[in-house]
Amino acid sequence: MGSVESYDTAKGRRYRVRYRTPNNRQTDKRGFRTKRDAEEFLAGVETLKATGEFVSSTHSRILVRDWAQVWLSSLVNLKPTTRSGYEYTLGKHILPRWGSHRLGDISHAQVQHWVSELSQQLAASTVRQVYHVLASMLKFAVRDRKLTRNPAEDIKLPRITKRRRGYLTHEQVAVLVEAAADWGDLLATLAYTGLRWGELAALRVKNVDLAHRRLSIVESVSEIGGTLAWGTPKSDESRVVVAPSFLVAPLKRRMTGKRGDDLVFTTLTGTPMRNNNFRHRVFNPALAKVREQDPLFPVVTPHDLRHTAASLAVSAGANVKAVQRMLGHASAAMTLDVYADLFDEDLNAVSDALDREAAAHFAGKVWPEPDLGPLH
CATH class of the missing domain: 1.10.443.10 (Intergrase catalytic core)
Structure with missing residues (x-):
């Protein structure tokens, strides 16, 4: 169990939380203005440790540009074109914006704003591809206990207007x-x-x-x-x-x-x-x-x-x-x-075939007026 201690600064009394990480390393976090804030932080740390969701602040300080290389090296069995595409997307769109940020400093609101900005400059399909790379990279950070959550989850993405395919006769x-x-x-x-x-x-x-x-x-x-x-x-x-x-x-x-x-x-x-x-x-x-x-x-x-x-x-x-x-x-x-549009005609063909097969049994049939009774 951790502890809360007070200490004096030029700006007044502050509080420090001492606690151990899951690997039993002693660490602390200081600068809390009130004892209650410090105690709430400590309670949160203990809860995360108990549920296995604790992430060291050291890990969340990893820069995105460094984590991008770790993520890329973790991807196995990628097609050369896919890997090349990821590298291009990182260099062109992601690292210029996020490269110098720490993993733990990225917020959901920032990602949403970035996606909205990209949507004004790029095609919807390109925006989705760029977003996918960032989201996948941050998802891997969560799995590797570098983040407690993925700030790129539940982002509103632009809709893709599909180009009519060129079907030749x-x-x-x-x-x-x-x-x-x-x-x-x-x-x-x-x-x-x-x-x-x-x-x-x-x-x-x-x-x-x-x-x-x-x-x-x-x-x-x-x-x-x-x-x-x-x-x-x-x-x-x-x-x-x-x-x-x-x-x-x-x-x-x-x-x-x-x-x-x-x-x-x-x-x-x-x-x-x-x-x-x-x-x-x-x-x-x-x-x-x-x-x-x-x-x-x-x-x-x-x-x-x-x-x-x-x-x-x-x-x-x-x-x-x-x-x-x-x-x-x-x-x-x-x-x-x-190719859903190609099979629409199949539905008509199926209906026509059923009509032909059933015609002998239902041709000329007079259907009675329905008595809905209690179903009314």
């Missing part, structure tokens, strides 16, 4: 493929398999079974600061995607003369494909060419071809589980969340 895909000339087969592969760019760029000859039209997606590549980083697909799960038969011929042409470990899609000099270069040199010019002829043609990105694959699959009758497997989502719930 079969005809529109064909037009874009034609405009891309020698690279049209690559666009068709994206639009009819749902591969992410990094998965397509990392696809190797040995992982393509043309006889059965199977593509084994086991690897992905991304570009970080000009350097290519190779790893597993986004969900860390490999999957098998079935390619339409019309893609067999162009895939075979790409693979001819190559060995198993060679990449299916490469630049003209045989180097790995890079998304930004491809967009600048091939995709954007092809899209511009199409839009010159048809100004109403949707403005899309290579990633929108993945969305197109989902749309075309659903319109062909694929259920949510099949679309999930094709796209490599972690769960069918995630697929529904991302």
Whole structure:
């Protein structure tokens, strides 16, 4: 049990609390103006010790910039792009604002004000990403007993206005493929398999079974600061995607003369494909060419071809589980969340099918006026 002692200063009597931390280290806190304030502080310390929530004031004085490095080093199995994104967010948005602050000095009100300020400058999705990094870092501080609570909890975040996805029709895909000339087969592969760019760029000859039209997606590549980083697909799960038969011929042409470990899609000099270069040199010019002829043609990105694959699959009758497997989502719930709008038509189809099946039994039926009786 701790104790409360008085001592004299030039400004009058003050009180000091002596107590032991959970690891039995003697410490104190001074400067209380009244004995009651000191006793209340001591009671609070003893309660936190009893409940296991005690945090040493020494720990809460750690600077955010120092804790950021501890937090980063604790993160295992991160994709290189994810780690790079965290480092960028820390350097660009978090450390300039919070780096010199002590962990224990950050308040809920300060975090809310900061988020509100960011919302005036950045897109809602970016604000949420930045907030997530700070909140995760402070949550780790709570788990490591550097803070008793997370001041970034229960923060009001800006709402995201979702951009309408670019779903192309079969005809529109064909037009874009034609405009891309020698690279049209690559666009068709994206639009009819749902591969992410990094998965397509990392696809190797040995992982393509043309006889059965199977593509084994086991690897992905991304570009970080000009350097290519190779790893597993986004969900860390490999999957098998079935390619339409019309893609067999162009895939075979790409693979001819190559060995198993060679990449299916490469630049003209045989180097790995890079998304930004491809967009600048091939995709954007092809899209511009199409839009010159048809100004109403949707403005899309290579990633929108993945969305197109989902749309075309659903319109062909694929259920949510099949679309999930094709796209490599972690769960069918995630697929529904991302593509809920595509399955609205499914609801109409289900209703129409039920109507047809039940028509013979209910056609011409006269329903009696309901007698609600006591339910009134």
